[in-house]
Amino acid sequence: MSDLPYRVINESSDGYQTIDAVISPIGQLNILSKVEVAKLLDSSQSGLYKLFRNCSLAVLNTGNDLDDGKELLERYKDFDISIVQEERGIKLSVKGAPAEAFVDNKMIRGISEHLFTVLRDVIYTHDEINGNPKFNLEASEGITDAVFHMLRNAGMLQPGLDPNLVVCWGGHSISRNEYDYTKEVGYALGLRGLDICTGCGPGAMKGPMKGATIGHAKQRINNGRYIGITEPGIIAAEAPNPIVNQLAIMPDIEKRLEAFVRLGHGIIVFPGGAGTTEEILYILGILLHPDNQQIPFPLVFTGPENSAEYFTRVDKFIADTLGPEAQSHYKIIINDPAAVAREMKAGIQKVREFRKYSDDAYYFNWQLRISHDLQQPFIPTHDNMRNLELHKNQPVNQLAANLRRAFSGIVAGNVKEDGICAIEKHGHFELHGDPEIMHPVDELLESFAQQNRMKLPGRTYIPCYKVIK
Structure with a gap:
């Protein structure tokens, strides 16, 4: 070398x-x-x-x-x-x-x-x-086409394979018990021949890959894929873990998130903090879009027994802000790795049947409609954070998109260089909105801080935001 x-x-x-x-x-x-x-x-x-x-x-x-x-x-x-x-x-x-x-x-x-x-x-x-007239990055179709070409250039699109790629989301600084649980889930997925795609970092991004390597080894699967997808703003806080054997660096968080849902065939969410909530709001914003009602996409929230309260709070937050329709798009499974793997395997089988019937590619989800407000890069300046529309007088998928931006800004203020510098220079981000939205936001963020989910354990978390009710 x-x-x-x-x-x-x-x-x-x-x-x-x-x-x-x-x-x-x-x-x-x-x-x-x-x-x-x-x-x-x-x-x-x-x-x-x-x-x-x-x-x-x-x-x-x-x-x-x-x-x-x-x-x-x-x-x-x-x-x-x-x-x-x-x-x-x-x-x-x-x-x-x-x-x-x-x-x-x-x-x-x-x-x-x-x-x-x-x-x-x-x-x-x-x-x-960038700057190529072939890709209109102001239009949804152009953005999706650009994501396709970036993934193809990275060698991640493999025709001829049955759908088997599970995207795993979750925190990079979870507890040891939660990390061990992600390995158990990854092991159960690997035994069933499923590959893993994560944000490529430590914690809940590394655990499923580590478990899957053992499951694949036991099944004598020697070509398992451990895909990591990151972006420049977050890679310093979540450096690629050693198990990743295919890495892609997307230009921004929005294209990174789109890459996950275009490439993957189902998503598992482990415990996390603001970044994991951003990912949950992103996928719910997609699944709540009227054009996606008939498209199967398995989504499971899971963790060990001591994470039950975490998911209870997340579920309540979703109910209070987005309502029961949003809750219908995911299943919560506590402390049962095998059940998670079976649920995902069955869900991906439905994805395969739907793609085959509709003549859609197995390796890239072209049919899923992603609205422009989920694709357009959000720059978390103090003005942009202050002017977010956080109220219920809008379509529920649009509200999910705006909440996603709020949590994206908090992630930037926590761990991204530009966000940290902005907070140091101008003070806290301010989040304004209707009380019926802001109260659940404030409660959820406060619970994350109490559970040490906003920073590595052992460090005192200093909030980068203020919720204005």
Whole structure:
């Protein structure tokens, strides 16, 4: 993986051990034309460099207990990455990289693969999607087409396979008991030949993959897929876990969420915090759309016995804000991994039958209607957060979309570099709305804070928001 010697730097300027190295590509970036190499060099050295650098550092941080994007960048402020052009293609030169990304002075292979994934996805989006008249990113169809092309470029669309991909959502800082439960569910899914797709980070994103590897091994399944989908704003807080064997970096949270539902055949939600609530509101906003009423899409909420209260609160929040119709779209199963797996297996069979009958692709859900307000990137500025329409005088799927934006802003204020800086500069985000909406929002967020679901356990959570009733 390296043609040049590694040099260990004793300490970074902040006292952390780092390493310099030159890394050779593995896979599709191993063979590039001179024109393609020149294009990569131009893009990486332009205004895209900061994005490329920050995502690369996040990947190299895999395995470290650091979920604060701003702190990560400050800790390794001397980190640098550049493309080295050679006659045979390219290499990556990293300086001041976290030493944990190496073993015996060699970069861990999985991390090396993910590092080149950053290069592939960031450059592809910049060069082939943004500004390309082929993709109208102001229209729903254009956004979906762009998501399709990004996933295809990442090698995630595999024709000829029966539907078997389960998306698992949940918190990155869940308790040990909850984490062990996600492994048990993943094991039950793996025994039934189901593959796993998550947000690629630790906690509830890693556990199902870890369990599925054992289930697949017992069934002698040697081509299991452990797909991770992330985006630049969250990757520093949720670095790809070691089990991910296919990684895609989408350009923003909205395209990341759409990738989950277009690629997956069912969703399991484990306990989490504001980010998990954002994901729940996103999928409910889709399933509540009138055009999607007849499209099967299994959705299960699950956790161990001591998570029952968490789901009771989430279920009550959904009932109080979105109503019983929203509740009808999911099933809550507590402390029964096998039942979760059976429910998902049966639900995905219905998806297969529907796709076959309607002649829709197994590998990409074209028919699902995603409204434009769920696709358009939401920038959580103080003004945008303050002006969200949080009231019941609107279609229920639109209310779900607006609530999703509110929780997206809270996630940004908690763990994303830009959001953290905005809070430090301008103070709390303010959420305004009708009391019948704001009371449930406030109660749910308060319960998350009390249960240490807003930050890693052991840290005092300082809210980035104020609910104005």
